[in-house]
Amino acid sequence: MNQDTAARPATQAGTSEGIGYFARFGVTERMIAQTLATALARGGEHADVFFQHRVGSDLGLEDGAVNRAYATVELGVGVRVVKGDQTGYGYTEDLSLPALLECARTAAAIADGPSRPIPERLHVRAGLPDRYPLIRPWEEIRPQEKLPLLAGLNERAFAADERIKKVNLFLRDESGAILIADSSGRIVEDRQPMTLLYLSVLAEANGRREQNGYNVAGRAGFDFYSPERLDRVVREAVARTTILFDAVTPPAGEMPVVLAAGSSGILLHEAIGHGMEADFNRKGVSIYADKIGKRIAQPFVQIVDDAANAGARGAINVDDEGNDAGTTHLVQDGVLTTYLHDAISARHFGVRPTGNGRRESYRHAPLPRMRSTYMLPGPHRTEEIIRSVKKGIYCMNFSNGQVNIGAGDFTFYVKNGYLIEDGKLTRPVKDVNIIGNGPQALERVDMVSDDLAIDEGGWTCGKDGQSVPVSQGLPTVRVSSMTVGGRGS
């Protein structure tokens, strides 16, 4: 990643000019400086101001017509004051100076001491990486350009299989801008595009119904929707639905679980990712607390949390605290290397922030969060892994997962998969939850293939009432035993 930290003055002349993107809302360097000074007036150690403008547009197709559109605008600012592990936070939709100062006073009340100075001049941080370059920004794409895409997909989904009875489509695009200024005098700006396309189909045969879908997402522009990607959306949505007519519910109990390459990265997100978020470890409530430097998996297991996958939904150029965001190695050669830090936890542990300080919006203070979490390729072959299982389950597609941070128990819900019988994929399976314990499941990862795939789906991670976009990936992996929440024996 680009580590340049070249700095330039925030404004070329004077201190009252509008600043960067937010100049259009009347935000000036002087306002920011006054806000930061007020924020530290009662002895806070660190303050930051987070401006956000996010414009979203959704088009929906139902019953054959694009007949609904949704537009959203979020504009606001959050002011944070930190003292040790303590945080004061205030936010407002009003970007005027009096409103900013009111937020700053609210946040400042977390501390109780003499005021601290802020630098005389603020500096705009230059040289950020460019992980989501756009050919055309979304603001320039007219609805008339998007409508045929949805109409075409609708037609193709119906044409793909006569059992398809309902098609729902959603196309979302987002243009986001953030500006973070902090009491070290640093100002960082980023423009964050996002798009997501969801195709859901309902199929009917012999009086039975099945529903499933496929979605793709990324920090990208309209050109994201290449003919190949759109082909895949239709093909996958239809195949993932129609196969359910032949699917059985797997047996209940412990058995080997093989995770297909791609969205199976949900295993990492739940089994280790959340547990490695440093706030839980700072508080001593994670099952991974005190485990840094310890072997937790086979030596061929390498796990990263990566901000740098260009165009990925989980990619960021900079985190929501203005810190560099790159590739963080959670597990190297089976050994736990580092937690995922925000600024508070990094100070607590005396390490550099890892660029994991993220927030849903200006209404929330940042927390350590994942970005794109995946396992690097390993030494085994996919065929060899499937062949090795006498009786087990092969998991392909997922809808959701969850974890208890301290107990370590986690789950993921399988929408599509297969039974493995005598080393072969046999009958399709559906709708089954799989449950395990994080450290135990990682210990039991005993085969890792070389076919790493980062999933292109629109994953959203929830924590403390905040949702952030993430990505995940995995090569084909065998976990020697987990509990499969099926029925029968």
Place this chain on the structure above:
Amino acid sequence: MSDLLEITRRAAALAREKGATDASAGSYRARHVEVAWRDGKVEKVSEATTRGLGLDLYVDGRYAAVSTSDLRPDALDRFVEDAVALARTLAPDPHRRLPDPELYRGQAKVDLELDDPDYSKVDATRRRAEAEAIETAARAVPGASAILSVTTSVSDTRSESALVQTNGFEGERQGTDFWIGAEVAVQDPDGRRPEEYAASGGRFRSAMEAPEAIGRRAAERAIARIGTRKGESAVLTMALDNRASGRMVGMLFGPLAAAAIQQKRSFLEGKLGVQVGSARLHVKDDPLVPRGLGSRLYDGEGIAARPFPVFEQGVLKSYYVDTYYGRKLGIPPTTSRSSNLAWALGGRSQAQLLADLGEGVLVTGFLGGNSNGTTGDFSLGVRGFRVRGGRLAEPVGEMNVSGNHLELWNRLTAVGNDPYPYSAMRTPTLVFEGVQFAGT
């Protein structure tokens, strides 16, 4: 008249000026304060007054919905203009219309008591004192030496909203809510750090339990998790704790939405008047409960709120029908989403129900999992306690339950006398026979 209603009227008028045939405008303003406390000190204080505006635009038979927090007049002007233009690019949709104004009439003449006059008495000192008192109580329970961390929270909100629809509806409402809660993590000698929580809240401060009670309960629950093991895979009777049962009930109620019915994504399609559960499944939707968390005089579409039966002795009596999908289906609207649920309660406490069931599992929490609304199949991670000889035995976790709702609700054999007061679903303890558990 409040300034919020005036803002909302202006937004609806603006929509018409910009070319909308009809519009529904809704705006809100809320003040939210939250104190989080952890291990002897304040962890975080968040305080803000927030606002927003939403518009549903009906433009020459076409429809777009927009929302914004940027209420500067110029920006709003442009935003509405763009949204109307956006709507014009879409396909017409004959089913999109404001509700029949007849449905606005007949609002109940009752005071729902949703706005606590004592709201103004809460200040920063009091919130901190309560947050601290929760922790102190948690750390005073027997076995507290196992406690690793106690996080408590005290929060309150006062919100105002207004709704204006251009075919003759205007409404405004104010409300408060207050919440306290605790999360306690404990050290299990086996290396795990199980965590449990307790919470209490309501529209009025007086609805809350004492902070000490919440601290104690969270700590006792967390300590009770020590020694959790995975139980064996088996078909067993399942008692669902009143706090947990809302998740299962939600999975039954979601497919009652007219949108799910019309889009063929509901296992309850075609089941009106049909027995889908045992006679114990008897639930009314009641929006008019004084101080109820889901109470309202009118719904999000301005439709006057009325109680109606959802299940009567296991027979499905009504869907949740909004104006749009009601028109698509050709059936009259009820309301778009549930308010408060009122259950026909049983006469027995949870302890008595456990004594009756003898052998089984008391599920106290879910972990992930999902339910397929189209087929009714579900599979959910669970934790709880084994029940042996009618009494709580060892804690179990890392287990799963699975089945199909159309079977499950027919196996509902008992309903407790203990509606959970801190959720609008007000679910009691529910007992189901013959549930598949997966474990070892």
